[in-house]
Amino acid sequence: MSESTPLPIRERTRRLAQTELTSVAQDLFVAQGYDGTTVDQIAAAAGMSKRTFFRYFPSKDDLVIGKYDLFADRMAEALDERPADEPIWESLRRVFDTTLDYVQDDYQRARNEAMDEIVRSTPQLYARYLEKMQRVQQLLIGRVAGRLGARGDDPSDPRPAAIVGAAFACMQAARQAWFASDRSDTFGDYLDVAMKTIQLSERPTA
Amino acid sequence: MSESTPLPIRERTRRLAQTELTSVAQDLFVAQGYDGTTVDQIAAAAGMSKRTFFRYFPSKDDLVIGKYDLFADRMAEALDERPADEPIWESLRRVFDTTLDYVQDDYQRARNEAMDEIVRSTPQLYARYLEKMQRVQQLLIGRVAGRLGARGDDPSDPRPAAIVGAAFACMQAARQAWFASDRSDTFGDYLDVAMKTIQLSERPTA
DNA sequence: CCTTTAGTGACACCGGGTGTCAAGTGTGCG
DNA sequence: CGCACACTTGACACCCGGTGTCACTAAAGG
Structure with missing residues (x-):
């Protein structure tokens, strides 16, 4: 019973990270355009590595159209x-x-x-x-x-x-x-x- | 007047190369799938380098949907x-x-x-x-x-x-x-x- | 306290795509 | 004939999106 929220605990931070990435990415996109923005930049702006970015989104496209x-x-x-x-x-x-x-x-x-x-x-x-x-x-x-x-x-x-x-x-x-x-x-x-x-x-x- | 076909001369060989590439690529695609076939393979099968392939088609996709x-x-x-x-x-x-x-x-x-x-x-x-x-x-x-x-x-x-x-x-x-x-x-x-x-x-x- | 487990970063790698340069292949002209 | 020129090609290096691997860290749980 104490584990009434076994998934949410981790899942919630996950959602937070995703929205944070999305927010940061949007700013970069409007400033530099979509193609002009690399995944490295987005990840760095959110304080994580490229590899970690791809753990939150399967692709750069999905961040936008997901x-x-x-x-x-x-x-x-x-x-x-x-x-x-x-x-x-x-x-x-x-x-x-x-x-x-x-x-x-x-x-x-x-x-x-x-x-x-x-x-x-x-x-x-x-x-x-x-x-x-x-x-x-x-x-x-x-x-x-x-x-x-x-x-x-x-x-x-x-x-x-x-x-x-x-x-x-x-x-x-x-x-x-x-x-x-x-x-x-x-x-x-x-x-x-x-x-x-x-x-x-x-x-x-x- | 003798130059009644100034562009076609080069353009025709270009078309030939494109159809050749398309033909070769089709065979590879049906055999290995689209993602399973690299541009290098297609180019090699047509007897040219990857770089040359991209002079005939702007992208791998365009070979198919062009x-x-x-x-x-x-x-x-x-x-x-x-x-x-x-x-x-x-x-x-x-x-x-x-x-x-x-x-x-x-x-x-x-x-x-x-x-x-x-x-x-x-x-x-x-x-x-x-x-x-x-x-x-x-x-x-x-x-x-x-x-x-x-x-x-x-x-x-x-x-x-x-x-x-x-x-x-x-x-x-x-x-x-x-x-x-x-x-x-x-x-x-x-x-x-x-x-x-x-x-x-x-x-x-x- | 120690073990397990998920998340992370660093790194190497692959494939699509591009810029650059040097070498080849004509084609026209002196 | 030979030179100059335009065009094409191949080789190489490089960028970026995306993935596999591994070692590290930190939290969960006994």
Whole structure:
């Protein structure tokens, strides 16, 4: 019983070290750019060796885009919580609201936007970001397939992937448009516009 | 006039060297995997040094995914050739037919499929593939925006990106489904199914 | 107090990628 | 013919991201 927190004790310091590294790295990235910053510099700035850095992050990339892994589970949960009889397109729109909370988080919003800018302007990171999003989609595709009826879980049915992919395309489009806008409208507004330009066909029922 | 081919002379040997490298590399990749094959091995197998390899390809990745650059221009041209009054969704569907010709190309089809498999199974390459596709989409988005009327070229209008992104999502979905299928239907059939599940809203005309 | 165990740093190493330089291979021109 | 020039190549050294190894330290636990 005395060992009610056998893992947290070590795990918590681990998290602290990770956030510390992330914080230090962000400053260096905005000052020197992503490619212009070496792992040695980040590690040194955090008072540790390169080798130790790689014990906290599997790669330099993961320090930046690792946080997107949380999205996957959060979105999957959010989708599960939608009523089963709700139109899929509407459910997906609501799932994206989960993202908005993250954007809304204000005391770190400037920092997050700076990191997003780095991801967008660094091809290598952007590529990995897209791949992560693709993985998130995979999680949702399975659930959407379940709602599509009997043929749903057939991997050779392209419809679930098409629907989820289209929804993410709308999110991506809204994201890009919102960044290019004067921010007088909310991201949610852009998301609505984007997703309203697309409709799902009446299900062939067959 | 006698110098009617001043650049081709060198450029042609360059192309030859590139295709030779690509061919050799493909064999090594299928035998040892992508990560298990070093640039030194590829270069040696083609009878050159590592340094020379990087004069023909900017990176190891580009040897594999470089060919996708051709897609961008081909698709853009294909879209330009569609009648201006054709529904955009239909135009995009026809543009994807351009891809089919490539798949149809038979005397190298097995080889191409093997490379596609490598791209799909190597996260690093898959990420770069997605990024390339994103760039292709950018080319098409501009053109689609032009067709959408006055607000079309406004970068803060998410609709063009949403439409193009959705179309590519369908292509991706069809691709994945077709690979998982028994190939009794054509890829075009899957593309039709995927794209028919999605409709564009009536333009708000505003 | 002593043993075990996790975390760490130092070091060597690998592979992708680049800069540099010197040697080779033409190609044109005097 | 021979020289000069541009271009290509190979060899070498180097940087950086990432990994395996090992010895050290410090805390947990008997």
